[in-house]
Amino acid sequence: MPLTKAEITRLRSLQEKKHREALGLFVVEGEKVVGELLAAGFPFVEIYATDAWSGRVSRPDEPRLTGDGSPYPQTTAISAAEMARVSHYPNPASVLAVGQIARRPLPAGTLDHGLTLALDGIQDPGNVGTLLRIADWFAFDRVVLSPDCADLFSQKVINASMGSFARVAVHTAPLADVLAGCTAPVLGCDLQGDDVHALPVLRDAIVVIGSEGRGLSAAVAARLTRRVTIPRHGGAESLNAAVAAAIVCDNLRRAQK
């Protein structure tokens, strides 16, 4: 049964944040990203695929299995022409999947335990995705995004996370406010801080990363309890946000050994 015009309009509309927010749904397209999220057990609510999908949808009513053994949501077989109409890309992929937007609550005291990566106004979606991947690699307990970060549910963020989108607990919250009452140390990078190579053992910590262009906002910078510096040897004025975050995370984990 072909997709109705209304269904095509709805799927296309999810390319825009305002429609994602209104419907509480997001969409990702592409064999690689859909495959990564399925492998991580992400509970998509709809999957649309052509015959070219490597998961080969021969019968739309045939359940498929996700990485954790639970069945895929019912997969709808569509034609290449239909995919072209719902696709985000000039060259449509063979699969497109819809997920629910879940907003995780952040009860007071949450950030006092374990390791948190907090992103303050990171607007480049590729950087946000790369930072999720770093949080995942270093097994941080959570990521907190300030409301002005790139939209977590945009395809570019999810693509760049290489599947980590499905594995990392992500919250969105006004950063300066949630950092206000924290007892865990709040670390930020600075050119005049303590040497990151001399970090003590920190089981609980919040690592705050500012935007590439503007650095930390004043309100968030005021919440830092420990400024750390990555030793510089040459002429570059700074490192990019994801690179700096990764070096701090590696040194935090190294100190814990």
Next chain:
Amino acid sequence: MPLTKAEITRLRSLQEKKHREALGLFVVEGEKVVGELLAAGFPFVEIYATDAWSGRVSRPDEPRLTGDGSPYPQTTAISAAEMARVSHYPNPASVLAVGQIARRPLPAGTLDHGLTLALDGIQDPGNVGTLLRIADWFAFDRVVLSPDCADLFSQKVINASMGSFARVAVHTAPLADVLAGCTAPVLGCDLQGDDVHALPVLRDAIVVIGSEGRGLSAAVAARLTRRVTIPRHGGAESLNAAVAAAIVCDNLRRAQK
């Protein structure tokens, strides 16, 4: 005097690698990138600017000074309409500069001394630029690009390097061949290598970084003398190339302290 049609055609043609190679010239556009390279003392051979340039070109024959005190090349004042014709962008910048493509020779034995970052098939220009910035931050002596890396003289690479393009010595060479006779240790990232936190003091070393999608080419992987692993704690399968390189560089420098 307005730009001739031939001059406009020549400047526009430099957006393509084949024309850059034919003319031995490259072009960058934008106040930020031109400003960064001028501040680093890069010897541009031509600069075209409108009245809107913060360097305000009032008289085209007035020499300007670069960061190191040497005069800017003669700056040509052009109209906004002319800039729109030579620009790479839908929204033309106020300045565009032309530099000479310099190919640095790489005499045998060069890589045996000091620290080298070697990029094997990194095709994303943003990643190549970010890696130049990392090499600059950690004061590596040089970067070697395999011939299939993104073109060093493309605007995207130079932009992403944030000025490091002008400070880092970059060579292009067939990597497996130049690594063949090296006496310095050749380090590469691997999931089953030695812990990067246990690196010995290495004054001379070559850090090889493979492409995000394909990793190291077989010929280059065969030249590694030390495989290193960044300890993983969580679920991500890998880190991106620039992030992994930065962590290895930080640990190399930390071991030297």
